Amino acid sequence: MTEGLTEPQKGQLTYNSYLKVGELINLQVLQSDPPQHDEMLFIIIHQAYELWFKQMLHEVTAMKSFLLKDDLLAVFKCCRRVIRIQDLLVKQVDILETMTPNDFNRFRELLNPASGFQSAQFRVFEFQLGLKRKSYLRYHSNDPAATKALETAIAEPTVYDRVLACLDRLGLDIPQEVLDRDVTTPHKESEHLAQVFGSIYRNSEAHYHVYLLLELLMDIDQKLIAWRWRHVSMVERIIGHTIGTGGSMGVDYLSSTLKKRCFPEIWSARKYVIKDLSEKPGTMGYSGSLDSEHPQPSDPKSSP
Numbered sequence: 001m002t003e004g005l006t007e008p009q010k011g012q013l014t015y016n017s018y019l020k021v022g023e024l025i026n027l028q029v030l031q032s033d034p035p036q037h038d039e040m041l042f043i044i045i046h047q048a049y050e051l052w053f054k055q056m057l058h059e060v061t062a063m064k065s066f067l068l069k070d071d072l073l074a075v076f077k078c079c080r081r082v083i084r085i086q087d088l089l090v091k092q093v094d095i096l097e098t099m100t101p102n103d104f105n106r107f108r109e110l111l112n113p114a115s116g117f118q119s120a121q122f123r124v125f126e127f128q129l130g131l132k133r134k135s136y137l138r139y140h141s142n143d144p145a146a147t148k149a150l151e152t153a154i155a156e157p158t159v160y161d162r163v164l165a166c167l168d169r170l171g172l173d174i175p176q177e178v179l180d181r182d183v184t185t186p187h188k189e190s191e192h193l194a195q196v197f198g199s200i201y202r203n204s205e206a207h208y209h210v211y212l213l214l215e216l217l218m219d220i221d222q223k224l225i226a227w228r229w230r231h232v233s234m235v236e237r238i239i240g241h242t243i244g245t246g247g248s249m250g251v252d253y254l255s256s257t258l259k260k261r262c263f264p265e266i267w268s269a270r271k272y273v274i275k276d277l278s279e280k281p282g283t284m285g286y287s288g289s290l291d292s293e294h295p296q297p298s299d300p301k302s303s304p
Helices: 015-019 037-068 072-096 101-105 120-129 134-140 144-155 159-169 191-202 208-239 251-259 264-268 270-278
Strands: none
Touching: 037 072, 037 101, 037 120, 037 159, 072 208, 101 208, 120 144, 120 159, 120 208, 134 144, 159 208, 191 208, 191 264, 191 270, 208 264, 264 270
């Protein structure tokens, strides 16, 4: 099986030299002395997260470029890749949960005041999707590179901004005040825009590419929520409601982030779809009220 392989010549590219494996596997510097077994896992898990964050940012940057060209097929590919990575990020928590509370406690104090809250790449990813908060910059005041990346993300249009501009060029009735908004500030939900998206969902066959784009963005948003929830449950399982190493409120803070939505109108568009169906009794085989909290029991005489 190896007969076709040749010995590498001096200076030739190899697997190890291309991937910088020697450098990569020496980046895990433990703080514990004597070394605590589970600290290696803790470091590798978080380094792997940062690598995947880098890839997601790479995809998001490409998405924004493709949106400027109205190239939705290329955008779909980037979205799907981000979604697959998000699935992996959620599953990765399972590995971290093999560490018991006592395992973590053996080196936890050595991490103070470092905190996952300081992940600049994750924060840039949030900013690029529309969850901008200038106040987060103060947590990176001692890191010029991180500060620059965050400031750039705040100054630039978000993925959502680019999506809405693209849809406007494609002929959708995107509100002008949404298109002209200050991109350095958080997006404010627009009822008009939600109604526009609701019409897309009610007529998805006629606007299939737009419908598919909205659904992929919804997937990204939903996967982000799923990752936050998985993160919250993992932290609670390992440290309970203890204050975080960086001074954050730990589980309580993480739980509050579950309410965040990157693309709020895609979520709120659903109510216009449901309202439309509820006005037509019998649609899709349903003859009752969609909002009924107390459905009527079926007639026992009609039961088989």
